[in-house]
Amino acid sequence: MLYRKMPKSGDKISALGFGCMRFPVLDQDPSKIDESKATEMLHYAIEQGVNYLDTAFPYHGTGMGEPGNSEPFLGKALKGSYRKKIKLASKLPSWSIQSRKDMDKYLNLQLKRLDTDCIDYYLLHTLSVDFWANLKKLGVTDFLDQAIKDGKIKHAGFSFHDNSKTLFKEIVDAYDWTLCQIQYNYLDEHYQAGKEGMQYAANKGMGVVVMEPLRGGSLATKLPDAAVQAFQEVKPERTPAEWSLRWLWNHPEVTVILSGMNTMAHLQQNIKSANDAKANEMPGKELETIENVKSILHEKVRVGCTSCGYCMPCPVGVHIPQNFSYLNDFYRFDDKQTKSHTRIMYSRLLSDKEKASACVECGKCEEHCPQHIPIREKLKEASETLLLTK
Ligand SMILES: NC(=O)c1ccc[n+]([C@@H]2O[C@H](COP(=O)([O-])OP(=O)(O)OC[C@H]3O[C@@H](n4cnc5c(N)ncnc54)[C@H](OP(=O)(O)O)[C@@H]3O)[C@@H](O)[C@H]2O)c1
Incomplete structure (x- = not known):
């Protein structure tokens, strides 16, 4: 496993992190984690050197407002020596916060659910204009300072899914964050925070955690035939998932890529790719292949919107x-x-x-x-x- 340094904490983080939102489940019910399979996968990943796990309050639950089963599952699965071998990341459910007291309430509850004294990386979950304005007004930066002082969290960050790069930069500048978590992959290079946001955060010394590297799986197994063929025509032979992950690892700004893996085969493949994917080493020919696939996907574009936002705000609120x-x-x-x-x-x-x-x-x-x-x-x-x- 290759490791990258989280710039502000100095922690050595595995290039591949485990996204704990898509464990194998029973009866196709996302709230029922198949604990025996998931434990086996988690322990295997840790033994192979994966040392960053990302969860959140609602993962593997019935809705964003409800407590999910990912956190309590991790509390059990990491018992013994496993907890010490990894850095645990979880998130404050921004949408449920009505007061400063709520922030403490959720953090204390999450510590219990995770059965740990301290969360290594604590993120404000999915910040948007409204969530950020509300949290700021309620004193979230004081809350984070105090939680660090009390030893309940080690480092603070935020995850981001909004479309505004201006908002992203405003949030980056508003606090001494250790990390941000953004959606990033070859198709979403300029979407949401995008490359511009990633470079902005990295230039400020923040670690960059990539989520949805395979766009939730669509860049792995759901590509149109022409795109699959474009990958098959070039050497070295790789799966579309591996192409996608390697493109990400080629970015020196990326600290860790989270993938939500729900089969042992996917976990093993992604670990194998993570074992030798260094930054700035992808040859020009390989980058061309990715560009080629990207243009195949772009040809299917139905509307040439670049998400510049000039059309907004719509008088009746259409996004x-x-x-x-x-x-x-x-x-x-x-x-x-x-x-x-x-x-x-x-x-x-x-x-x-x-x-x-x-x-x-x-x-x-x-x-x-x-x-x-x-x-x-x-x-x-x-x-x-x-x-x-x-
Ligand atoms: N903070 C936030 O707002 C937020 C939002 C989203 C995600 N996240 C975090 O980021 C993590 C990663 O995002 P993600 O789960 O969307 O990651 P992802 O890697 O883009 O998608 C995961 C899916 O990719 C497929 N996959 C993974 N490895 C594969 C391989 N080697 N070959 C073929 N297919 C493969 C599987 O799809 P199939 O199941 O179809 O086989 C899997 O369910 C999440 O688990 C979560 O921890 C955070």
């Missing part, structure tokens, strides 16, 4: 770039399961007023779009295509 991002995902991947997952995301992650279906066709957005996208027409298409009942 225009996010709707287009889902519409593009729907057409980009041929696989039925990914298409249905995209519809679920559209249905669950956008509020009713943010959905394409809420567009009143005023056309204000079109006055500002630098790509001259017929936004009203494309929103109509998104609303029809992404309907969950289809």
